[in-house]
Amino acid sequence: MDAWRTAVLLGLLGLLGFHSVSYSAGLNTDVALTPPEGGTIFRLQWRYSRLSNDPTPMGRDMTLSMNPLTIAYGVTQDFAILGTVPYVLRDVEPTSGANVIDTGVGDIPLLFKYRFYQDDDPGVTTRWALLGGVEVPSGDDNFSSESFDPIIGTVWTHQRKEWWVDWDFVYKFNTVGGKDGDDELRADTAASIRLFAGEGDSVGPWAFYGIGEVNAKYLTDGSTQVFLSPGLQFITPRWILETGLQVPAYQDMKAPRLENDFTTVLSFRIQF
Amino acid sequence: MMFTKYLVLLILFSVGPGVVAGETEHRTGNSLQLGVEAVRVEVEGLACPFCAYNIEKRVKTLEGVDRKAEFNVSVEKGVATFAWKPSVSFEPSSLNDQIRRAGFTPATIDLTVSGQLSFRKPRAGEKQGQMVLHLPKAKQDIALSSAERADRAESFSLLQRQAEHLGQDSDFAARMRATVFQTEQSWKLILASWEPITYGARVVIDVEKLACERCATGVMRVVTALKGVIHVEADHEENRTVVWTTEAKPNTDELKATVADAGFKVTRVQVVPQEAKGQSK
Numbered sequence: 001m002d003a004w005r006t007a008v009l010l011g012l013l014g015l016l017g018f019h020s021v022s023y024s025a026g027l028n029t030d031v032a033l034t035p036p037e038g039g040t041i042f043r044l045q046w047r048y049s050r051l052s053n054d055p056t057p058m059g060r061d062m063t064l065s066m067n068p069l070t071i072a073y074g075v076t077q078d079f080a081i082l083g084t085v086p087y088v089l090r091d092v093e094p095t096s097g098a099n100v101i102d103t104g105v106g107d108i109p110l111l112f113k114y115r116f117y118q119d120d121d122p123g124v125t126t127r128w129a130l131l132g133g134v135e136v137p138s139g140d141d142n143f144s145s146e147s148f149d150p151i152i153g154t155v156w157t158h159q160r161k162e163w164w165v166d167w168d169f170v171y172k173f174n175t176v177g178g179k180d181g182d183d184e185l186r187a188d189t190a191a192s193i194r195l196f197a198g199e200g201d202s203v204g205p206w207a208f209y210g211i212g213e214v215n216a217k218y219l220t221d222g223s224t225q226v227f228l229s230p231g232l233q234f235i236t237p238r239w240i241l242e243t244g245l246q247v248p249a250y251q252d253m254k255a256p257r258l259e260n261d262f263t264t265v266l267s268f269r270i271q272f
Numbered sequence: 273m274m275f276t277k278y279l280v281l282l283i284l285f286s287v288g289p290g291v292v293a294g295e296t297e298h299r300t301g302n303s304l305q306l307g308v309e310a311v312r313v314e315v316e317g318l319a320c321p322f323c324a325y326n327i328e329k330r331v332k333t334l335e336g337v338d339r340k341a342e343f344n345v346s347v348e349k350g351v352a353t354f355a356w357k358p359s360v361s362f363e364p365s366s367l368n369d370q371i372r373r374a375g376f377t378p379a380t381i382d383l384t385v386s387g388q389l390s391f392r393k394p395r396a397g398e399k400q401g402q403m404v405l406h407l408p409k410a411k412q413d414i415a416l417s418s419a420e421r422a423d424r425a426e427s428f429s430l431l432q433r434q435a436e437h438l439g440q441d442s443d444f445a446a447r448m449r450a451t452v453f454q455t456e457q458s459w460k461l462i463l464a465s466w467e468p469i470t471y472g473a474r475v476v477i478d479v480e481k482l483a484c485e486r487c488a489t490g491v492m493r494v495v496t497a498l499k500g501v502i503h504v505e506a507d508h509e510e511n512r513t514v515v516w517t518t519e520a521k522p523n524t525d526e527l528k529a530t531v532a533d534a535g536f537k538v539t540r541v542q543v544v545p546q547e548a549k550g551q552s553k
Contacts, residue, residue, distance in 0.1 A: 120317030237325035
């Protein structure tokens with residue numbers, strides 16, 4: 001793997017992370033709410049990111065447009081499987097010369113989610129789940145790590161009608177090893193507050209939520225990123241439309257990784 | 273516990289010492305037959321609109337849910353309400369199972385029921401009875417302790433006394449709507465509204481051989497299901513079934529055919545016009 005390809009791939013993988021496997025409450029996190037038994041949730045996101053501050057002499061900037069499609073299926077009331085196919089368009093701007101534009105499919109995380117704790121009261125629920133699975137290489141020369149990377153994690157959610165909060169910790173073992181294969185730890189906190197709500201005849205009960213997230217990521221090469229992510233959600237019984245912005249609060253990226261300037265997110269979920 | 277095809281709650285006047293109420297149903301004909309029309313179930317853990325769809329999807333797999341009617345889930349109240357086909361049995365545990373499979377915890381269930389009750393005053397020589405309500409025992413996984421429920425239970429006691437009073441003076445039949453809900457120990461019934469049913473006529477059906485009480489009960493069951501039938505009594509000792517109907521000119525051919533289909537040969541059918549509104553005999 002040449003240096004150029006390694007550099008852009010690492011930058012890309014850092015952005016893909018695990019947020020693309022989210023399918024419920026948060027914009028950039030996993031939560032403990034699983035699909036009902038026999039239910040399927042589709043989530044399509046459009047994530048637009050700018051990366052810069054290349055620590056290498058190459059001095060690149062990069063634009064990423066990603067469309068991760070996540071499908072989650074409830075096998076039982078407590079056990080769900082989910083997978084994400086991230087379609088990526090990458091535009092690399094070198095300091096000199098023409099832009100290099102590539103498209104392809106990133107690696108595909110296949111996860112299970114098992115809810116081992118649930119405590120329900122009127123209008124309140126608390127849930128705790130385990131995550132496990134593997135990130136399968138897509139085989140794409142430009143966007144794949146070419147390794148099967150195990151993933152483990154846990155998700156805790158407390159939800160009320162007026163607000164909810166969840167935490168998740170997810171660890172990915174990169175089996176490539178060496179400089180190309182740093183493990184990754186993600187820790188996300190997401191909180192949301194209901195701004196407006198109603199029970200209209202046409203869409204049934206609906207609610208408008210404001211979200212705030214803190215998304216932290218640590219790589220075993222020492223690279224660290226912490227993002228603040230405000231957002232909005234419009235939730236109906238059948239679908240959710242959501243949007244948000246992810247901005248870095250702290251970044252310490254080791255070469256050859258690029259820093260993230262910002263990410264915008266537009267997302268749509270529908271369940272069957 | 274099971275609500276059978278029609279939620280049947282028997283209101284019976286015991287006719288003598290040692291007589292078990294259920295065994296004398298065909299003799300007294302006193303009954304309360306109700307079909308479930310609507311269901312209201314409280315759902316715990318329901319905290320967002322996206323969850324509401326899951327409940328609707330799972331519950332609608334139940335045969336009795338009327339899919340043409342509105343299915344409402346209120347996140348604010350934590351309640352799902354939906355229409356039920358009265359002809360289909362309602363099984364609380366099936367509903368609870370679907371809500372759990374949707375990922376939530378079911379709580380109390382209220383049923384809106386409608387139907388008709390009928391009972392007659394004790395005949396000469398019969399002992400004045402005591403109303404006995406046979407209600408299925410509640411499942412242990414449905415808790416109930418709120419003050420609201422206690423109030424409802426009190427109003428039910430008033431209803432019970434009122435019904436006993438009505439039954440002392442005359443035969444009585446009424447269409448009624450009620451709410452049935454579960455307590456920790458039993459099902460309770462609250463009358464929402466009722467109106468007396470005016471008898472049109474009595475039809476006396478003699479059969480060749482109504483051999484036993486079970487046969488009498490069988491005839492009662494099939495005849496009661498006919499449209500316009502208010503009240504049925506069958507006596508195997510007299511080989512006779514008496515049918516009270518809302519129609520002044522009841523369809524005797526249908527009655528005969530129904531009894532014949534039940535396996536009994538009809539020897540005579542006599543229509544007796546009703547004498548007084550709301551009463552018989």
